[in-house]
Amino acid sequence: MSIRGAVRGFGDPGFYVPFTGLVLLALAPLLIQNPFYAHVGIMTFFYAARAGAWNLLGGYAGQLSLGHAAFFGIGAYTSTLLYVTFQISPWLGVMTGALLAALTALIVSYPCFRLRGPFFSLATIAFAEVLRILVIYFRDLTQGSVGILIPFKPGLGTLMFRGKTPYAYLAFALMATVLGTTLLIERSKLGHALAAVREDEEAAEALGINATRSKLFAALISASLTGMGGVFYAQYILFIEPYSVFALDLSIQLALVAIIGGVGTAAGPILGSSLVTPLNEFLRAWLGGTYRGLHFFIYGCLLIVVVILMPQGVIAMVRGYYRRLLKRLPGMRKDIPSAVPEAAPKAEVREAPTPFSPSPLLLEGRGVIKRFGGLAAVNRVDFSVREGEILGLIGPNGAGKTTLFNVITGFHHIDGGTILFKGEEITNLGRPHKICLKGIGRTFQLVKPFGNLSVLENVTIGAFCRTEREGVAKEEALGILELVGLWTKREMLARDLTIADRKRLELGRALATKPELLLLDEVMAGLNPREIADMIQLIQGIRAQGVTLLVIEHVMAAIMSLCDRIMVLHHGVKIAEGSPAEVAKDRKVIEAYLGEEYLVA
Amino acid sequence: MMETILQVAISGLLVGGIYALISIGLTLIFGVTRIINFAHGELLMLAMYTTFWLFQLFSLDPYVALFFVTPLLFLVGLIIHWMVIQPILGAPPLMQIFATVGLSVALQNGALLLWKADYRTIRTAYSTAVVEVGGLFISVPRLVAFLVAMAMAVALFLFLKKTPLGKAIRATAQDRRAAMLMGVDVRRIYLLSFGIGTACVGVAGALLMPVYYTFPTVGTYFVLTAFVVVVLGGMGDMMGAFLGGLIIGLVEAFSGFLIATALKEAVYFTLFILVLLLKPSGLFGMGRGAEEVGLK
Structure with a gap:
């Protein structure tokens, strides 16, 4: 983009409104002192990040995974085991975890991509379950179903902190990474290929798109970001166990946040998380143990209602208002000129060969x-x-x-x-x-x-x-x-x-x-x-x-x-x-x- | 040694009968409506809780409760079909999958909310009764469960083969449009199939209660197994689901016996993925699997 283009970009409300929103979100951790509210904020960023990662595969590539907990668990266990056994910094753990998650995604997705809709989902469930069972079984390595407690040693190198603010920024960074990746993909050749594959795989192939490779790319990126999320979770909670990090419920939740917000859109998971996560955390805090299950009950009902009544998610409802708002703000560019573009290539007239001329x-x-x-x-x-x-x-x-x-x-x-x-x-x-x-x-x-x-x-x-x-x-x-x-x-x-x-x-x-x-x-x-x-x-x-x-x-x-x-x-x-x-x-x-x-x- | 193997086989087969019944319900629903009901297990859970409470509150024997639970679940099936399934018929996969996933989450946590996470069991006079046949010990309630499940499966087969309604269901499963053109009220068939499929877990729930315990997530365990069975038997194929159920029961028992109990699920989930990828028409090649799952 030229400098003039960039400047015009900044003045465009389509750019500065979401940008200001992000900046405000980034400042929020500094303003919020109450540890509970801070926790709610962290979880909101965190769910937005993870749901966004799911969205790359589930939304953009249209492969409805219900086994993302597997990648999350791989990330969490990799960094934790490296740290607890070898004292390797979780910073290296993040990379290793993301890499391993991506590698696993590659091995698993390649055969499973041939499966249609619900069968892909079922295969991913089965895969995550197998992994969970194996983690429980090999307890010499993983400490089995007891889980692993991470000894608290605060420091930048150990990626553990006393206050909530650093975690908030880590979660924010993770969310921003996912959002940035999503936006990049959306505008790239890969993003267009994924949209095509999601709509009609045969037609996509006929347009020169390697459907399998496109989906694999999406799976790799999605899995490695989810793996990173797993590492963050381990460092924040300081305790991991197979039932929480490999759980089917977790996989469902990630999808749910993305779907409620708006599947296959960059902002959808963030919107979904801001609606669902605070609700979840507040309900949990207010009701405590007395009404266990209530918030998930609400989740489930919400999911049914959203899927049946507005499968495009909440974003589809607010999009119209948002666009109208943008139009009233200064700097909005007018619609694309309604005349034929000058760039329209003139048909380059070649001498049509006379019939039966011996052309090659x-x-x-x-x-x-x-x-x-x-x-x-x-x-x-x-x-x-x-x-x-x-x-x-x-x-x-x-x-x-x-x-x-x-x-x-x-x-x-x-x-x-x-x-x-x-x-x-x-x-x-x-x-x-x-x-x-x-x-x-x-x-x-x-x-x-x-x-x-x-x-x-x-x-x-x-x-x-x-x-x-x-x-x-x-x-x-x-x-x-x-x-x-x-x-x-x-x-x-x-x-x-x-x-x-x-x-x-x-x-x-x-x-x-x-x-x-x-x-x-x-x-x-x-x-x-x-x-x-x-x-x-x-x-x-x-x-x-x-x-x-x-x-x-x-x-x-x-x-x-x-x-x-x-x-x-x-x-x-x-x-x-x-x-x-x-x-x-x-x-x-x-x-x-x-x-x-x-x-x- | 021989006796141990026989013992393992028998216990596997007996559990397999229950799996078969649950899976027949799932496969019937899938075969007709083309929807995989991810909440099938939660309906089983509901059936088990109903049986449990009938026993707890009214001391109703589970085998008597069966005659109450089955119609109740049929009714629940009709209501769910009307509220959740009808709107997503023919919808994109995202809607089809997550509507029933949402239902599963809601039912599971509704149960948690109402009845807590405690494991509930009932003690009947025959809960631990055992018969000895030629040196082999067979649990009486498991045997009853097996036999009733078999009887139910046979009844369902006869219903589908012999009665006009059953034929209409099979016709709809094969080709919805053609069935419609032959004057079949397809919407009613969908509704009925969903009800019947759900009633199957009603029977299974009542039969399971004397030998098993119930808790809010009990359905997850059984439904994942049922998915394995349905795929193994060839999607939408009732006979396949029936045999698949028995086979998974055996696989589970033997892998628990030969490898490690903790790994038995890993074994059949792996089997599941392999069958899905390598032989999607099911072990017996009776299903329409290949095109169904997307492999051509």
């Missing part, structure tokens, strides 16, 4: 076979796409067209044959994102928009395929939105678009990955004639930019006017190939589409 081969398939059980959905198909052409792929329903797309883009492994892209073999590369990175983009027959993200975010995610910088990606995306005619709808949520606009969005998103070859799967299905005409124009515009296209389509008029060449599949076999006119006259093609009787008649 871009994509080539030789004897490609894909079987599902006994059925060969694609049976020894040879195909080739030349640079700069529009090749149409047609055939009756079930002919194997989409399967061929899935095979080319790495969604299916093939059982035979080879596929070459720019002369390089791309057969069974393993994962779709690799194909996208090579320069092959695609759309899906049943569109897969990232429904809860804005149109602009959808396309920005695509643009992140070729850049690390948010500014660049956003600018690209705006240009593409202009091209596909969605610029005015950029702030709309993708799920609110009409079908025609969704198809445009899908196309724009794929285009944002800057493919050399773009595979379009029935982008005209369900459109009215006017929309079809627009789409044809759009596709021609894309070709004019030098993108080669392979198009599946059922709208014959469109196919005939659009394509340079057409290839016909029937029952997984290529039955014809040639210019539109040739194919339209082909006996086999007519037979396949209209049945033999038609020919005889």
